Amino acid sequence: METKRNVLEKLDEIAMRVYSDLEKSEIPKITLPTRAKSNIRFDEKLNVWKYGKGVTSRSAKTLDGAYMLLRTMYMAEFIKSMIKMKKSSTLRELYYISEGWDLAKFNSQQESDHLAEDLETITGCLREDFRLRPEEDGARIIGDIVVEEITRSGEKRRIHCQDDVGDAGYSIPYNVEKEKINFKSCDADFVLAIETGGMFDRLVENGFDETHRAILVHLKGQPARSTRRFIKRLNEELHLPVFVFTDCDPWSYRIYASVAYGAIKTAHISEYLATPSAQFLGVAPSDIVNYDLPTDKLTNEDVKALKSELTDPRFNSRFWKDEINLQLKLGKKSEQQALAKYGLDYVTDVYLPEKLVQFGVLKK
Amino acid sequence: METKRNVLEKLDEIAMRVYSDLEKSEIPKITLPTRAKSNIRFDEKLNVWKYGKGVTSRSAKTLDGAYMLLRTMYMAEFIKSMIKMKKSSTLRELYYISEGWDLAKFNSQQESDHLAEDLETITGCLREDFRLRPEEDGARIIGDIVVEEITRSGEKRRIHCQDDVGDAGYSIPYNVEKEKINFKSCDADFVLAIETGGMFDRLVENGFDETHRAILVHLKGQPARSTRRFIKRLNEELHLPVFVFTDCDPWSYRIYASVAYGAIKTAHISEYLATPSAQFLGVAPSDIVNYDLPTDKLTNEDVKALKSELTDPRFNSRFWKDEINLQLKLGKKSEQQALAKYGLDYVTDVYLPEKLVQFGVLKK
Numbered sequence: 001m002e003t004k005r006n007v008l009e010k011l012d013e014i015a016m017r018v019y020s021d022l023e024k025s026e027i028p029k030i031t032l033p034t035r036a037k038s039n040i041r042f043d044e045k046l047n048v049w050k051y052g053k054g055v056t057s058r059s060a061k062t063l064d065g066a067y068m069l070l071r072t073m074y075m076a077e078f079i080k081s082m083i084k085m086k087k088s089s090t091l092r093e094l095y096y097i098s099e100g101w102d103l104a105k106f107n108s109q110q111e112s113d114h115l116a117e118d119l120e121t122i123t124g125c126l127r128e129d130f131r132l133r134p135e136e137d138g139a140r141i142i143g144d145i146v147v148e149e150i151t152r153s154g155e156k157r158r159i160h161c162q163d164d165v166g167d168a169g170y171s172i173p174y175n176v177e178k179e180k181i182n183f184k185s186c187d188a189d190f191v192l193a194i195e196t197g198g199m200f201d202r203l204v205e206n207g208f209d210e211t212h213r214a215i216l217v218h219l220k221g222q223p224a225r226s227t228r229r230f231i232k233r234l235n236e237e238l239h240l241p242v243f244v245f246t247d248c249d250p251w252s253y254r255i256y257a258s259v260a261y262g263a264i265k266t267a268h269i270s271e272y273l274a275t276p277s278a279q280f281l282g283v284a285p286s287d288i289v290n291y292d293l294p295t296d297k298l299t300n301e302d303v304k305a306l307k308s309e310l311t312d313p314r315f316n317s318r319f320w321k322d323e324i325n326l327q328l329k330l331g332k333k334s335e336q337q338a339l340a341k342y343g344l345d346y347v348t349d350v351y352l353p354e355k356l357v358q359f360g361v362l363k364k
Numbered sequence: 365m366e367t368k369r370n371v372l373e374k375l376d377e378i379a380m381r382v383y384s385d386l387e388k389s390e391i392p393k394i395t396l397p398t399r400a401k402s403n404i405r406f407d408e409k410l411n412v413w414k415y416g417k418g419v420t421s422r423s424a425k426t427l428d429g430a431y432m433l434l435r436t437m438y439m440a441e442f443i444k445s446m447i448k449m450k451k452s453s454t455l456r457e458l459y460y461i462s463e464g465w466d467l468a469k470f471n472s473q474q475e476s477d478h479l480a481e482d483l484e485t486i487t488g489c490l491r492e493d494f495r496l497r498p499e500e501d502g503a504r505i506i507g508d509i510v511v512e513e514i515t516r517s518g519e520k521r522r523i524h525c526q527d528d529v530g531d532a533g534y535s536i537p538y539n540v541e542k543e544k545i546n547f548k549s550c551d552a553d554f555v556l557a558i559e560t561g562g563m564f565d566r567l568v569e570n571g572f573d574e575t576h577r578a579i580l581v582h583l584k585g586q587p588a589r590s591t592r593r594f595i596k597r598l599n600e601e602l603h604l605p606v607f608v609f610t611d612c613d614p615w616s617y618r619i620y621a622s623v624a625y626g627a628i629k630t631a632h633i634s635e636y637l638a639t640p641s642a643q644f645l646g647v648a649p650s651d652i653v654n655y656d657l658p659t660d661k662l663t664n665e666d667v668k669a670l671k672s673e674l675t676d677p678r679f680n681s682r683f684w685k686d687e688i689n690l691q692l693k694l695g696k697k698s699e700q701q702a703l704a705k706y707g708l709d710y711v712t713d714v715y716l717p718e719k720l721v722q723f724g725v726l727k728k
Binding site for chain 2: 082087088089090092093094096097099100133135140147149151152157159164165166167168169170171172173174196197198201202204205207294335337338339340341342343344
């Protein structure tokens with residue numbers, strides 16, 4: 001997270017660059033990294049996947065390019081005004097705000113979302129610095145940790161995420177940077193990030209956070225940025241190991257990958273979002289066999305997605321190659337809640353403890 | 365909500381009925397109301413839409429009917445064991461639990477969901493009485509109200525939904541019956557139920573709950589049962605008028621209808637879920653014209669849905685006929701967040717106050 005002054009300066013720099021191009025009688029342009037699977041590289045230093053050297057440039061030489069530069073200027077101006085007024089805006093609102101920008105009006109929200117990401121890569125700031133946020137809700141957490149949130153009224157509020165919240169847990173806000181959220185104390189051994197709400201509620205009902213000293217985080221499918229950032233901060237600042245517990249299908253492995261390695265769409269800020277040490281706990285294809293789980297047949301889309309993962313550099317490990325190949329051989333997928341086949345307590349009494357012993361978090 | 369003893373008795377009654385059929389050498393059968401748009405009638409006494417006199421019967425005369433009766437027995441047994449063990453289960457888990465029921469195993473979750481609803485109509489209990497719950501997350505609320513929640517550990521916890529929560533608000537749990545949730549004090553004038561998270565967060569950021577003494581409830585699209593029940597209780601117990609604020613399209617009108625009149629799927633429990641006095645605040649098709657809002661073209665599906673609403677008894681009023689016919693004429697739809705065309709504060713400074721004056725909640 002940048003200071004307010006830095007963000008304003010970096011936005012001004014973009015305008016300055018265009019201005020100086022014009023002064024030198026050059027056609028203004030902006031250069032950006034290419035955002036595609038082919039252009040992501042493993043950064044050995046940061047231990048996450050980042051964009052490589054491929055670049056795309058956006059020049060006023062073409063009409064489309066000129067429009068994009070115009071929009072960039074309007075957007076920088078809008079962000080500056082939000083920072084000054086201490087406001088924030090959803091990406092959807094930003095799209096509608098552009099109705100007042102005359103020629104610079106966006107044709108679709110895809111365009112405005114994309115430009116917000118471009119501005120991140122150009123300035124090295126985060127979308128949160130720009131006070132832009134998505135529609136998505138924050139995830140919920142429950143566990144023995146005290147979070148200090150600075151509320152809209154500027155008040156510091158301490159919330160114990162077991163004792164001060166209802167059974168639905170603490171909803172994390174869309175901004176989880178230090179200016180908004182800090183961890184005050186924590187008495188837990190690890191973080192368990194859970195794909196589905198049904199399984200999250202199961203572990204809460206069974207008291208797994210208390211019996212196993214866990215901080216439970218509901219990922220809500222493909223996790224929001226704020227959720228990934230929150231998990232990373234739990235890992236880095238509190239030195240808690242992170243385990244990811246999902247369904248057993250290719251889309252769930254991508255959920256794990258976005259937590260551990262970074263997502264392709266946000267590779268320019270992987271070091272803010274990814275938790276490289278996060279481990280995949282299950283449900284793995286080998287669990288289908290070992291635990292004799294109820295399954296569904298893989299669809300054609302599933303098979304395609306699994307094959308695409310075999311060529312995804314993020315899944316280039318012995319573990320993933322073996323598991324994905326096994327799943328293709330089985331032709332089956334399964335779900336977290338399929339463990340209910342053995343009763344409502346099986347997941348907390350048997351499955352998770354067995355896994356945690358394997359990972360060395362729990363003694364036999 | 366029924367007492368535990370009543371629920372157990374009512375479940376036993378089903379078994380008794382089958383048993384007595386068998387004793388009389390009759391083929392066992394169960395009769396249920398038909399669940400379709402054609403079989404919903406306005407209940408003048410309760411002021412909500414309920415099922416009419418159409419019935420369907422399920423008899424062991426056919427193999428399918430016999431299987432369903434077998435499943436009904438297993439399910440009643442499972443619910444009884446959950447009540448005794450103070451457990452609850454998601455509908456998904458219930459489906460997987462049936463893996464252990466031999467011949468009574470469900471073929472799909474649709475079957476098990478459907479049977480859960482059938483059991484409600486047969487016994488007159490709620491799904492919450494059966495300790496079954498959906499996957500969906502609870503909605504979030506923010507406003508000057510103190511909620512007392514009885515937590516999983518049995519402790520009574522009072523939460524002020526402005527002062528004790530973060531900016532994401534209080535997440536309402538899946539069970540909002542009196543055994544779990546009670547209202548302790550409230551200093552607000554009305555409830556505003558909001559379709560999208562983006563708009564909910566906008567009103568929170570702008571402090572609308574404080575400046576206008578409102579309780580803001582995030583509907584999260586088509587609202588969960590717990591959200592509808594929560595709103596109804598706010599309306600009945602605290603005598604707060606309820607306004608529903610959605611996008612301007614046929615799907616959003618159905619969201620309003622499910623809050624105000626009851627949903628077709630849950631017409632057997634409309635009197636628990638519907639708030640007949642809830643009013644539609646907007647965005648209405650006439651707002652598209654009056655506020656000159658950005659729009660999208662109606663799709664073929666939109667047009668079909670609008671036309672179907674013209675024959676839906678719940679929309680049989682002058683207001684809805686005029687608005688729906690206007691929308692069909694315009695061929696346009698719009699969104700809550702389209703109000704951002706006029707800036708981020710327009711919705712709270714202009715649009716909502718104008719509407720609340722019309723409804724007589726706010727003085728000019």
